[in-house]
Amino acid sequence: MSDISRHTTARGDVKSGGMPSLRALLTLLAVLLLAAVPFIAPSMQLLINLALAKGIAVLGVTVLLRAGQVSFGHALFFGISAYAGAFLMASLPGADLILVLIAGVLGAALSGLLVGLFVVRYRGIFFGMLNLAFSMIFWSILEKFYHVTGGADGIRLPRPTVLGMALERSGFEAVIFYLSIALMVGLGWFTLRWFASPVGQIFQTIKTNETRLEYLGLSPKRVLLSGYLLSAILCGVGGSLMAMTQGVVTPEYVWWVRSAEMVFIAVLGGAGSVRGAFIGALIYEIVRVYASAYAGDIWQMLLGAFLLVIILFAPKGIMGIADGLIHRGGKRRATTAEEAR
């Protein structure tokens, strides 16, 4: 548990070390590049949209990693949000996209609060496994109560209206795509700010010293619950976007593999890194789709080997490698400037 979370740092976002402007510029370029995908590579739009939805959910797992906790059941909130949207559309045909999103987030927040109140009493492996248990209980409910949930086939989520307008498929896909980008930027920015804020910094001390936290007059359980709620909401936003993008929700949304995939992506991108969550999700989705197309049955093995290499040689994930390159570039520029003087 701590092996995965040990590379996260509480300080990274309080005072970001070196080259923040270059990092911000690269982030801006990446966002602009993503926004141009429907024009320059329309065939990639759906794939990128799924990656963005997944990335927002991974951000939720990333939040918990900052407190040194790994959840193997966060797909629960991803799924609850997706089903909440699907049930809303079933009972209120033609509901607006914003309503679907709100219903999903409310569902995720409420379930996050209920599950959170219980799991924040535990740490490490028990925390991870209890989350897994809750997600699998929900998975069983979805599978068994087929007359309500549609069983393994799931439920269709018809296209919601957008500000009262019923859009064609391509128009709706464009709206969802740009909404996903806006949410990625907005929630990513908010999470970064939250990490650097007093409440976010206090949350991250769960990883290093709960005794001192108690002796600061704070309840470690309540502190962990605040971050748990945020992580559940982020997973909920991701689940809602995924459901609207795919147009159908199935129990696979809460299946344990989905939860493990979120942890996998978080570690791949850089455990605890906000940007890493999205970069990890993009790389994961691209590798998954193309490797499964060209490498048949061995694509999971390829991904596994890739993760092994990352853990062994770049424990701070892809973002760690990128930061290293940025720093090296910055140092080289500084040296050149020094020599030029």
Added chain:
Amino acid sequence: MTATNKAGTAKPPLLETRELMIKFGGVTAANNVSMQIEAGRNLAIIGPNGAGKTTFLNICTGWIKPRSGKVFLEGEDITPLPPRKIVRRGVARAFQIPQLFTEHTALENLLISAAAREGLRNPLQNLHNIRQRDEMMHLLDLVHCTDVADRVVVELSEGQRKLIDIAVALALKPRLLLMDEPTSGVASSQKHEVMEILVGALAEAGVTSVFVEHDMGIVARHADEVAVWNAGNVQLRGTPQEILEHPDVIRDVIGEEVA
């Protein structure tokens, strides 16, 4: 002795314990401990290892609950309260092994403490920009640690960590500070210097302190009053001079420390 306020009514002591009892297995760590701690003094607790000194601090701060007996803070029964609620009533704690946030800098540890004290909740405000930053820098200055403000805690020496641990507790603006061996782990050549800094900081903040100490030189120089612990209870209490010259203390405590 019980102080009286202007109205003439008896003012309860800052901290009072009545008949505290606790056993760990066959060992009695608190054996009917009744004592009062008046405000404005530095009380040293001395005694042989295993006498129950740390247990006393743990009970007073709610970390462990006594089998029987009660703890009062200015007359309020705080025995059933968890540590965090006792802290919020003005009792802070510094530890034998400093309890700090090791991934944060010295200053950030203090800022987090200030944020906890003030209940700061704004998710968009940077920890470094909180209004209490100057106050925390002053506190770092009080404990002579300004030069390590931006150093991550794991990079600090044991003595610096001890001082930061105490500063983190002081950042809560407590009325009473309980410290467990504030100079242990500090190089013997620096112990008095550390204690000078500490006592000065306590005096400036107007904080009453209780500290467990094994170094009798420190006790003689820096305590206003000394309580001698033995077999889970207060054996003697008096001024440093009275206590350190007492034959029982010389035999049971000082003799053991020298040995």
